[in-house]
Amino acid sequence: MHALNSQAKRLLVAEQARFSRLHPQSLALAKRTQSHFLYGVPMHWMNDWSTPAPLFIKSAQGVHLTCADDIDYTDFCLGDTGAMFGHSPVAVAQAIAKQANHGLTAMLPSTLAPATGDALSDFFGLPFWQLATTATDANRFVLRWARAVTKRNKLLVFDGCYHGTVDDTMVDVVNTKTINRPSLLGQVYDLGLHTISVPFNDLAAVEQALSKGDIACVLTEPVLTNCGMVLPKTGFIEGLRALTNQYNSLLVLDETHTISTDRGGWAKAHQVVPDFLVVGKPIAGGLPAAAYGFSHDMAKRMQAEKDQAPAGHSGIGTTLSGNMMTLAAIHATLTEVATEVAYQHMLALAETLALQLSTMIKTRKLPWNITRLGARLELQFCATSPTNAVEARRAQNDILESAIHLYLLNRGVLLTPFHNMMLISPATSQDDIARLIKHFDACLDAILAA
Ligand SMILES: Cc1ncc(COP(=O)(O)O)c(C=O)c1O
CATH class of the missing domain: 3.90.1150.10 (Aspartate Aminotransferase, domain 1)
Incomplete structure (x- = not known):
């Protein structure tokens, strides 16, 4: 070499x-x-x-x-x-052009909302959805929901992970201790207090962490793609599903890159049903958009938390997320381009x-x-x-x-x-x-x- x-x-x-x-x-x-x-x-x-x-x-x-x-x-x-x-897929460019003269954002659902929900559900196989503007945001929002519904603080991620600029996940492991990633600028909190990082493909390390009973969720890509590509060993993600169920933690799969696996992403192709699925980047054909999906059961738990919380800023969502233009682009991408x-x-x-x-x-x-x-x-x-x-x-x-x-x-x-x-x-x-x-x-x- x-x-x-x-x-x-x-x-x-x-x-x-x-x-x-x-x-x-x-x-x-x-x-x-x-x-x-x-x-x-x-x-x-x-x-x-x-x-x-x-x-x-x-x-x-x-x-x-x-x-x-x-x-x-x-x-x-x-x-x-x-x-x-592809750049500017024809169907997306046409949908954007069509929507452009009929409103870009209104803080109200456009008439395309039901069909866009159908498209997300059909594509990824999960029944419920919320939108975000970037995959980073979608991950951040899911972490908040996961902590709210489980009443647990901690997060488990894998060494070498990247889920966008979500501070909670910007950690490294040194001698089994989780520390702030040295490259992370301007972060003054000790992220190791609430995040644990273990090696990918190591179910024993995952179980040891989960068995303490304080982990809200395991967040991972089904295949690590941001430290070089690391495939899961046979049964690893299925093992995560079983262990998170056993220890009452949630499994969050970030499919932002693994949407390359097949139509519907890695989880659908391997018949693993996560508690939350996060996806961003290409779902609106290149326009900023992201989404996270979840089950009926999770929807009920989330709604119960929200209904019990006092009115005010929840910290889950940003003004331009789910705007009319984005809905048009997601709908066109999922139904006409990513076929x-x-x-x-x-x-x-x-x-x-x-x-x-x-x-x-x-x-x-x-x-x-x-x-x-x-x-x-x-x-x-x-x-x-x-x-x-x-x-x-x-x-x-x-x-x-x-x-x-x-x-x-x-x-x-x-x-x-x-x-x-x-x-x-x-x-x-x-x-x-x-x-x-x-x-x-x-x-x-x-x-x-x-
Ligand atoms: C797996 C994964 N999740 C989330 C993100 C964040 O995406 P964005 O930068 O669009 O928020 C990335 C970005 O590379 C990613 O690779």
């Missing part, structure tokens, strides 16, 4: 120079944007790419982006899942891509692997898929990652800047896959020859 790192470093330097040559307009925009935006970008993480300056986007349609320098890209990042069903046919296409292409990437890696005897969750794939720098965050972190290699990303970006192929993640959308074609394969093949040669 050491030799590969030096080779990747040389390639990275060459590709940074190439980016600057190819992107004079992006460089000029970056200079101007410095005047009024921190780090020169509307959101500081827009700078977290391996490019010397951000790539400024002129337009996006399907899986193609055009940058300020009029270069075309095939997008496998897809807004880190926000655009998983069975769309998923069949996505899964078949993802399987083909995984196979082709694996073959290229094997041919060169590189100790890497491809981990796949439906329409989501990840290249990992380890011979077999990791089983927890410690193994996943060990497989990360920033230099190799940056070199691969930038090499591909300079040839019109975008991967997600975090890890080596690739998403297949309903708009991805065989030609798009061929473009990635061709340049990935050449990239491996370039690294090995650099």
